[in-house]
Amino acid sequence: MNTKHIKRSLEDRIISVLIAIFMIVFITVTLYPVINTLAISFNDGIDAVRGGIYLWPRKFTMKNYTTVLAMQNLVTGAKITVARTVIGTFTALFANALLAYVVSRKRFLFKAQLSFFWVITMYVNGGMIPIFMLYKNLHLTGSFWVYIVPGMIGAWNMLVLRTYMLGLPDSLEESAQLDGAGYLTIFWKIISPLCKPVYATVALFVAVGQWNSWFDAMLYNRMKTEYTTLQYELMKLLSSVMQQSGSADTAKNSTAAITPITIRSAATVVTMLPIICLYPFLQRYFVTGLTIGGVKE
Amino acid sequence: MANTNASAVKKDKKITWKEIKRQKTLLIISFITVVYGFIFCYWPLTGWIMAFQQYKPKNGLLHSKFVGLDKFKFLFGDDVxxxxxxxxxxxxxxNLVTSTIMAILFAILLNEIRHTLTKKVIQTVSYLPHFLSWIIVTGILHDALSSTGIINDLLLRTKIIDQAINFFAHPNFFWPIVAFANCWKETGWNAIIYLAAITAIDPCLYEAASIDGASRLQKIRYITLPGIKPTIMILLxxxxxxxxxxxxxxxxxLGNGLVQSVSQTIDIYVLKWGISQNDYSLGTAAGIFKSAVSIALILVCNWWAKKTGEERLF
Structure with a gap:
């Protein structure tokens, strides 16, 4: 109790003020662009060309959103993105967890060799062009499965899962085996329920990666508009805007009610909204995951 | 007890038919993943042969003309x-230097905040940009740095400049913009690990320092920083x-024609030559160069880490 009444030193207070200033600047720089995008997305198109919209729309309209939601390519992209996120996350989680389970069995004959086989893949890969040709030969290019199959096992995620499973007591496995349970039953009934937190972590990492990826859509499915993704469509929208804003006349002469910047802001908001709404609730999962995966203690 | 257990495990590790039969399920799963890994991770390595050939898709890997190191000679003769x-x-x-410094600074300052709720809110906000794709981040940057964007707006209002700067047209701005974007996106995320390391520091040290009359800055300088030094080293x-x-x-x-000379990276070069120009051989050669340098860097760093007594990577 007494410590509270001790007068804090001058240095102490100066530091507090400096920290406060730093954090205010940090939060402003982080949040402002997002809020600004939100404000522009609700603003009237022609009005937005004048600039000067900061935290709140000047001429409120929902029209940008109705336009964006009516754009066929964005709707297709959204469907594909949701599908790849859901399917990709489940398959990757299952495959990585199963492999991690095998590698983490202390009695498994080839656990060292199998770990080594996968760790190598973290450091050596064929590179963009051989991989592109492989997918072409396997007929993965021009299909939905190019988003799912190649990324099913990732060494880093597998190692995070393995580290967690190694921390579980061996006696669980032994007693289940005495009861006659096979390895798959142990995996499914005993290990997996205990691994829920780390499963959530890996699922989150995979899902965010799936949601945000655009390069695979551009590289492998450029011609297949039915397999386009949300981020790739956003990128196309962005580059068209960039070219247009290069020549100032285009913006001035535009007579349409909605100019690209408001549309793009609306599309951006649609793309980032699901993740922004979800991640605050998943914090503890990625914090544990990073601690396990980053530095082995 | 532990010893007998260990030796029992050792004995079991002998490959016997009984043990193989017992571990049948594990072996089948391993086999499937090895086949998968072989196809998707190891097979592309055979494509490296292309770098030593004048590869033509119609001839395939086996019948394309062998040209030795010509492609590599071309690469290193190419100013681009x-x-x-x-x-x-x-x-x-x-990027590495700026993002590391920012993450450490942020972690230490955040740790100094006593109010739990404030701390929690700031940290939650700090993660946000990590979850946005680079598409969105570059879109935001483009808006912020455009001639009517907030940065030009602020600079004009404060009379620091009297004409809007076109940031994306000047090669000098490109690297700082990239470094800034990287910090913006990843500072909060990278700080997670440093915050975890700070939490692991024994609180007794701070108490003892307080009793000895250490100031806040001194505690950061002599307790927090040395405490997270191993983490900083291994992550670096x-x-x-x-x-x-x-x-x-x-x-x-973000790259465009005006800043091409400073914006192009090896991967973009590979994409440009390999996929767009269909010179698979040249693209692969550039890719191999990148892989070789990366592996060399990793091995050197691994050796270095071992020497300094930090944990090895693998």
Whole structure:
């Protein structure tokens, strides 16, 4: 109790003020662009060309959103993105967890060799062009499965899962085996329920990666508009805007009610909204995951 | 007890038919993943042969003309490629240094905040940009730095400049913009690990220091920083190995004709030659160069980490 009444030193207070200033600047720089995008997305198109919209729309309209939601390519992209996120996350989680389970069995004959086989893949890969040709030969290019199959096992995620499973007591496995349970039953009934937190972590990492990826859509499915993704469509929208804003006349002469910047802001908001709404609730999962995966203690 | 257990496990590790039969399920799963890994991770390595050939898709890998190191000679004779190496390396190092410093600074300052709720809110906000794709981040940057964007707006209002700057047209601005974007996106995320390391420091040290009359700055300088030094070292070492991998998305999305000489990285070069120009051999050669340098960096760093007594990577 007494410590509270001790007068804090001058240095102490100066530091507090400096920290406060730093954090205010940090939060402003982080949040402002997002809020600004939100404000522009609700603003009237022609009005937005004048600039000067900061935290709140000047001429409120929902029209940008109705336009964006009516754009066929964005709707297709959204469907594909949701599908790849859901399917990709489940398959990757299952495959990585199963492999991690095998590698983490202390009695498994080839656990060292199998770990080594996968760790190598973290450091050596064929590179963009051989991989592109492989997918072409396997007929993965021009299909939905190019988003799912190649990324099913990732060494880093597998190692995070393995580290967690190694921390579980061996006696669980032994007693289940005495009861006659096979390895798959142990995996499914005993290990997996205990691994829920780390499963959530890996699922989150995979899902965010799936949601945000655009390069695979551009590289492998450029011609297949039915397999386009949300981020790739956003990128196309962005580059068209960039070219247009290069020549100032285009913006001035535009007579349409909605100019690209408001549309793009609306599309951006649609793309980032699901993740922004979800991640605050998943914090503890990625914090544990990073601690396990980053530095082995 | 522990010893007998260990020896029992050792005995079991002898490959016997009984043990193989017992571990049948594990072996089948391993086999499937090895086949998968072989196809998707190891098979593409055979494509490296292309770098030593004048590869023609119609001839395939087996019948294309062998040209030895010609492709590599072309690469290193190409001024553009030399610039590309410089760009990749410089941006990688710049990003690594700035993002590490920012993450450590943020973690230490955040740790100094006593109010739990404030701390929690700031930290939650700090993660946000990590979850946005580079597409969105570059879109935001483009808005902020455009002639009517907030940065020009502020600079004009404060009379620092009297004409809007076109940031994306000046080669000098490109690297700092990339470094800034990288910090913006990853500071909060990278700080997670440092915050975890700070939490692991024994609180008794701070109490003892307080009793001895240490000031806040002194506590940061003599307790917090030394406490997280191992973490800083291992992360730096790990990331040095990845320096060349850190240059694709943002450079590809932000680059334009005017800043090409400073924006192109090895991956963009590979994409340009390999996929767009269909010179698979040249693209692969550039890719091999990148892989070789990366692996060399990782091995050196691994050796270095071992020498300094930090934990090895593998």
């Amino acid at each position: 490629f030399i610039k590309v190496i410089r760009n990749t390396f410089c941006m990688g190092v710049l 070492i790990m990331n040095i190995g990845n320096v060349l991998n850190a240059g694709f998305e943002i450079q590809y999305l």
